[in-house]
Amino acid sequence: MLFTELILAIMKAVDRQRTLTSPFHLIKGKKSGQTIQDIGYFNLYPYFGVLPKLDKKAYDQAVQRLFMEGYLLENEQVIELTPKALDAEVAPSPLNGWKYRGNEIIFFQRLSLIVQTLSNTSQGIKIFDPIVNKEEVQAWVKTYLKRIGFRDLTVVQTFKEQLLATLTNTKISEIHKMILMERLSGHELSGLTWQQIADSKELAILDAQLMFVEALHGWMAAIEHAKPSLLIGLMEGIIQQSSLTETAKRTEKLFERGFSLEQIASLRQLKTSTIEDHFVELAMNDPYFNFTPFVDPQLYEAIIAESRQRKTKRLRDIKEHLPQASYFQIRLALAIREEQG
Known part of the structure; x- marks a missing residue:
């Protein structure tokens, strides 16, 4: 793409x-x-x-x-x-942005440093400049390498085989795969810059970067499916376990304890409109979300009917024909999954 x-x-x-x-x-x-x-x-x-x-x-x-x-x-x-x-x-x-939410970069940083380390140590090189400088990534990789026994050459060979096998089985183009591999560094071999990759593929830099993300998302999905013994560990903490943002989760917990929207805004020292955003997010992601404290069922039906009739989700257009509904109520109604209605 x-x-x-x-x-x-x-x-x-x-x-x-x-x-x-x-x-x-x-x-x-x-x-x-x-x-x-x-x-x-x-x-x-x-x-x-x-x-x-x-x-x-x-x-x-x-x-x-x-x-x-x-x-x-x-x-x-x-x-x-x-x-x-x-x-x-x-x-x-293969893009799956909401699932990974940027964590594909952490996955690739881990992979890059592991590949660089295995490439150098298998050649007897113990000292080299790490390709990734982030301390948290370096700490994670050190723990991982110790766990898999990275000095064993059979482990290095197995890692390489699993890498190539999963990437080969990933349903992406050869150009996608090449872009991904060309970003990796090893012993006496530096990964290519975005400009070098773009020039060699006759692509714009943004196109190359987007294809890189596509390749990562597709490959990570293949690793999740195949669960290769060495590569699956790299997915630790990468997948978002909740579809909610962290701030919406905090609002959800307070709501479950019986606090009202206004009380939550006061407790969290946030604007009422921000807490409303959280409830819209909850409605969007929770098929059992109870919307009746905020929207009367009849008003909900009217909002949905208006949206369908006019084939629009523009709040202003719906508000114009349903002035009794607040913008928050319209947003909430539109966010609720159809099976609830």
Whole structure:
């Protein structure tokens, strides 16, 4: 998937319902209430936080290319796609941003340092400059290497075999696999820079970086499935065990203890609107969430009916026809899973 294809995939889901900057916040992994709820509203889980260091200027340039290539219409309020864009196929992708939430980088840092260490020590080299300087990653790798008995050459060979086997079985292109492998360093061999990789593949740097993340997500899924004895350990703490953000989890615990929305805001010294964001997130992720303390069932039905009739999740459009509903109630109703309604 190229970077412009990623933007277009998100825009196709939110056409005429969000602004031109909304995909930017989603791709960077902004943990605002709006972005989190859009993930659920429009089923955008795969794309969340896949390029956390994305530069706004680079994003704007990509959007301008979409205008120039006839995918976007001028609209100062919202994203508006052309028939060409609406007819365009969204390429399948192994991206799973919400599941990993940036932890694929920790996985790769661990892998990079392990590969570098095994490559050097198997050649009798005990002193070298570590490719990863983060102390927590170095500490984790030292513990892991001791656990697997890394000085045993049969262990080194098994690690290499498991690495190659799982990567071979990962359903990604050969270019994806090459980008990933070319970022690794070993004995007397340095990983390539993003510029070198982009030039060699005739790609833009952002495209190469996105394909790298795709490769990692696909490979990690293959490792989870196969559970190879040595590689599965690298997944420790990588997968998000809860679909909730940490701050929403704290609100959930207080709510379960019987505190009201306003009391939680006071206890946590946060704005009421922030706690409302947390409840929207809870509704989005918990199929058993009880929404009745916040939204009367009849009002809930009215909000859902209005959304379906007008084929929109724009709060302003729904509010205009249901003035008795607050924006929070509309957001909450739209976040609730359909099986609850």
